[in-house]
Amino acid sequence: MSSLSPDSSVPSARVEKERDFYRMLLELGQADEIDPFLSDALALIVEISGAIRGYIELMFAPDDREPAFWVAHGCEDQDIAKIRAAFSRGVMAEALATGRTISTVSALLDPRFRSSKSVQQNRIEALICAPVGSAPPVGVVYLQDRAQKGPFSEEDRRHVEVFARHIAPFADRLLLRRRRSDEADSTRLPRRTLRADDIVGRSRSLAEMLAQVAAAAPLDVAVLLTGASGTGKTQLARVIHESSPRAHGPFVELNCAALPEGLLESELFGALPGAHSTAARKIEGKVAAAERGTLFLDEIGDLKPHGQAKLLQLLQSKEYYPLGGTRPVRADVRVIAATNIDLKVAVQRKEFREDLLYRLQVLPIRLPSLTERREDVALLSKHFCAKTCKAHGFSRLQLSVDAICAVEAAEWSGNVRELGHAVEAAAIRAAAEGVVQIERRHLFPAAAGASRPEKGAVAPVEVGPYRGLTFQEATRRFQAALLRDALEENGWNVTEAAAKLDLARSHAYRLVRAFDLSRR
Numbered sequence: 001m002s003s004l005s006p007d008s009s010v011p012s013a014r015v016e017k018e019r020d021f022y023r024m025l026l027e028l029g030q031a032d033e034i035d036p037f038l039s040d041a042l043a044l045i046v047e048i049s050g051a052i053r054g055y056i057e058l059m060f061a062p063d064d065r066e067p068a069f070w071v072a073h074g075c076e077d078q079d080i081a082k083i084r085a086a087f088s089r090g091v092m093a094e095a096l097a098t099g100r101t102i103s104t105v106s107a108l109l110d111p112r113f114r115s116s117k118s119v120q121q122n123r124i125e126a127l128i129c130a131p132v133g134s135a136p137p138v139g140v141v142y143l144q145d146r147a148q149k150g151p152f153s154e155e156d157r158r159h160v161e162v163f164a165r166h167i168a169p170f171a172d173r174l175l176l177r178r179r180r181s182d183e184a185d186s187t188r189l190p191r192r193t194l195r196a197d198d199i200v201g202r203s204r205s206l207a208e209m210l211a212q213v214a215a216a217a218p219l220d221v222a223v224l225l226t227g228a229s230g231t232g233k234t235q236l237a238r239v240i241h242e243s244s245p246r247a248h249g250p251f252v253e254l255n256c257a258a259l260p261e262g263l264l265e266s267e268l269f270g271a272l273p274g275a276h277s278t279a280a281r282k283i284e285g286k287v288a289a290a291e292r293g294t295l296f297l298d299e300i301g302d303l304k305p306h307g308q309a310k311l312l313q314l315l316q317s318k319e320y321y322p323l324g325g326t327r328p329v330r331a332d333v334r335v336i337a338a339t340n341i342d343l344k345v346a347v348q349r350k351e352f353r354e355d356l357l358y359r360l361q362v363l364p365i366r367l368p369s370l371t372e373r374r375e376d377v378a379l380l381s382k383h384f385c386a387k388t389c390k391a392h393g394f395s396r397l398q399l400s401v402d403a404i405c406a407v408e409a410a411e412w413s414g415n416v417r418e419l420g421h422a423v424e425a426a427a428i429r430a431a432a433e434g435v436v437q438i439e440r441r442h443l444f445p446a447a448a449g450a451s452r453p454e455k456g457a458v459a460p461v462e463v464g465p466y467r468g469l470t471f472q473e474a475t476r477r478f479q480a481a482l483l484r485d486a487l488e489e490n491g492w493n494v495t496e497a498a499a500k501l502d503l504a505r506s507h508a509y510r511l512v513r514a515f516d517l518s519r520r
């Protein structure tokens with residue numbers, strides 16, 4: 001056997017490498033989830049061939065503009081457009097069209113590819129590209145650049161071809177699943193006109209809301225977003241902006257709850273030098289900063305009467321006066337407002353101007369709470385799990401089937417943020433244990449201080465300091481102590497403390513005032 005060492009029966013390094021390769025391919029093939037399997041398999045072929053970059057792309061149809069699935073290895077950028085631009089489209093197209101493996105020592109010198117823009121721009125040298133599947137191929141495996149100078153060998157080519165044959169049945173299964181799940185996705189239609197990739201979910205209630213967003217986004221009218229805290233109003237405001245003709249303009253956010261009444265006018269409209277004690281120089285207001293873009297007014301229900309009057313004036317006349325200014329300035333901004341309180345009730349209580357409410361809610365959009373879209377909980381949990389792994393540099397963790405059942409069964413009070421925090425905490429616990437799956441116990445640890453108790457269960461808390469007090473007084477003192485603690489921990493940054501406690505910012509500000517908390 002030519003691959004054995006001449007003087008013994010010890011296999012050569014090449015044979016060992018090859019054996020490892022096949023063994024690992026077989027092991028990888030046992031995986032239930034195809035996406036991570038393809039990602040691991042790609043890392044393996046990149047390593048075996050000594051390539052620097054690798055890419056797998058699968059398509060529903062050969063002339064589709066976007067891939068149905070893709071995974072890259074050795075590429076910093078997570079933006080698919082940038083990753084695709086770094087590889088030779090010409091080479092991939094040829095492998096797909098001919099059903100044959102393409103390889104070259106240097107694409108830059110190869111007369112078949114040297115005129116291609118991507119080849120010139122990325123100065124592409126050695127590459128191999130093998131089609132996946134046959135009659136017709138459904139995608140490609142593409143390797144580019146070698147760690148050690150020189151071309152890919154015949155052996156590398158053989159490995160890539162074996163690899164492409166091995167993953168072909170997985171690719172077929174993945175495409176079939178994707179096609180079926182795409183057909184079942186009720187949000188597919190409205191998503192077509194929106195830049196809403198970050199909005200996870202496929203439930204009917206989310207689809208109905210996205211349909212309203214798709215109708216509202218291109219129109220230059222005010223939008224009022226309502227819904228419980230943490231349901232995604234801020235995220236949706238960005239989607240509306242990015243899907244509108246103002247997408248190239250700025251998106252400027254102003255939290256009305258965080259704003260002391262005296263600062264509102266200069267914050268919103270800016271101030272001319274000398275307009276007030278702190279305005280030594282001209283201060284640019286948020287309206288000016290949002291010129292030709294979108295001004296997002298969060299927690300609009302907390303705007304005080306004076307602020308409401310000023311905002312109404314702006315919406316009616318499209319003009320405003322900077323503080324200390326005598327001439328009106330024209331404003332070209334689209335206003336999107338958000339609130340988690342019922343503004344109609346606030347109007348009845350004379351806390352919010354009715355005329356302003358009508359100006360703001362030309363197109364009102366209510367965000368469904370998590371309880372109305374329970375079928376999205378599993379998808380959202382997986383999304384938060386992947387996001388946490390990426391943010392903390394964990395190797396890929398997955399939620400076990402049992403853990404998914406547990407998150408689906410738990411009560412989340414409609415709050416997506418709360419679900420996100422619980423999954424993040426669970427991922428951190430699982431990573432600390434060095435396991436690869438997040439289990440129920442990571443999500444709902446029995447100890448005190450656990451994130452979200454499962455339905456019915458309440459984690460124990462020490463009652464010592466509150467003994468002897470009435471229920472109300474004990475609750476009040478406990479809340480004040482908890483909030484003070486979070487504020488201390490976060491340098492008295494109310495927004496961060498609110499996020500830590502999973503409170504709406506406006507609620508946190510109200511509590512700070514109600515408990516009269518201040519730095520000691």
Ligand SMILES: Nc1ncnc2c1ncn2[C@@H]1O[C@H](COP(=O)(O)OP(=O)(O)OP(=O)(O)O)[C@@H](O)[C@H]1O
Pocket residue numbers: 198199200201227228229230231232233234235236298340380383416417420503504505
């Ligand atoms: N459908 C979704 N898909 C993915 N992430 C989501 C979704 N909805 C909400 N989130 C995430 O949940 C968190 C809370 O969302 P966001 O801040 O937009 O809520 P909000 O309604 O503005 O909250 P608040 O009323 O407290 O200001 C964010 O991290 C957001 O990215």
